[in-house]
Amino acid sequence: MTVAAARPITPRAAERERLKLMAYGHKTEYRLRIRAQIVLHAARGRSNARIARETGLHLDTVRCWRGRFADRGLAGLSDRDRSGRPPSYTPLQVAQAKALTCQLPAETGVPLARWSCPELAAELAARDITGPISASTVRRWLREDALKPWQHRSWIFITDPNFRAKAERVLSLYARTWQGIPLGADEKTSVQARCRCHPTLAPGQARAMRVNHTYGRGSALAYLAACDVHQAKAFGRCEPTTGIDPFMNLVARVMAQEPYASAKRVFWVVDNGSSHRGERISRTRGCRD
Structure with a gap:
């Protein structure tokens, strides 16, 4: 039986340098290293049988990669595209x-x-x-597509038909205007010492820090604060609890000072909490508007 002669290998200088890097590089994949060593042995004129004996590879393996390099050069040492398992879903x-x-x-x-x-x-x-x-x-x-239907984010729909008019009054005060005239304190709620009922969990990989929303006051005093948004000045006082009387104590303290005591009109911007709504608040002498 006639044995086919070994394919002659004559790599160019650039290919030879690339083969040496592949054959002896520390970061080269093992399969590419073996294939490059086969080609370098072949470039020295050695037979396939001698290469197989010196590298410990099968003769057919040597013949395969020697022929692949002879046909396609360095590109022939890469794996061919495989079809793989057909997809299960369209x-x-x-x-x-x-x-x-x-x-x-x-x-x-x-x-x-x-x-x-x-x-x-x-x-x-x-x-x-x-x-x-x-x-x-x-x-x-x-x-x-970054779809996460199990996550949700809540928001509030505005249902008040007069929301625009009400919001415009408050926003104009922050912009130093009232009824078109160029011209303010805002209660700062929930500024009080308190402790969470459950410990805060530290953040982890791909997870934000988790803070429980329930808390206990632990007999702590309530700290009521008001802020003059135009002068960047804060007023505060401690009270045993919250309510209308503690809030009015804060108002009285602020209104006793200048420039509020002598002002013709002072605006207090507050939310709709029970501590500052109703006829009792509107009749108080310290709150003029």
């Missing part, structure tokens, strides 16, 4: 899964507040969109 099925994610569960008749990956997987199978599917596969699809 692009249309992936798109349908993402479209379902972007719908509220109530719109589809599912009794859920928001989707989770296991619930989405069950719903996709129930609708015969994908057949049986794992939650991890659904999670991988959603990660491609």
Whole structure:
């Protein structure tokens, strides 16, 4: 039986330097290192049998990579593209899964507040969109478009039809105007010593710090503060508790000072809390507007 002659290898100078880096580099993949060593041995005129004997490789392996380099050069030492396992789901099925994610569960008749990956997987199978599917596969699809239907953010819809007019009055005070005339203190709520009922959890990888919203005062005093937004000046006092009387004590303290005591009109901007609303507040001599 005739044995095919070994392919002659004559790499160029640039290719030879590249082969040496691949064959003896510390960061080169093992498979590429072996292939480069085969080519360098072949470039010295050695036979395939001798190369196989010196490297401990099979003769067919030496013959394969020697021939690949002879045909394609350095590009022939890379792995060829493999088809891999065919995809289990079509692009249309992936798109349908993402479209379902972007719908509220109530719109589809599912009794859920928001989707989770296991619930989405069950719903996709129930609708015969994908057949049986794992939650991890659904999670991988959603990660491609940064979809996280299990997370939510709350906000408040404005329902007061007169909100614009009311907000305009307050905002104009901060802008130093009143009824078009160029011209103010704001109560600072919740400035008090308090302790959380549960400890704060430190942040971790891909996780923000977690702070529990419930707290206990622990018999601490309430600190009421008012701020003159135009002079950047704060007024504060401690009270055993909150309420109308503690708030009016703060008002009286501020209104006893200049320039508020001699002012023709003083504006107090407060929220709709029970501590500063009602007829009792409006009749108080210290609050003029």
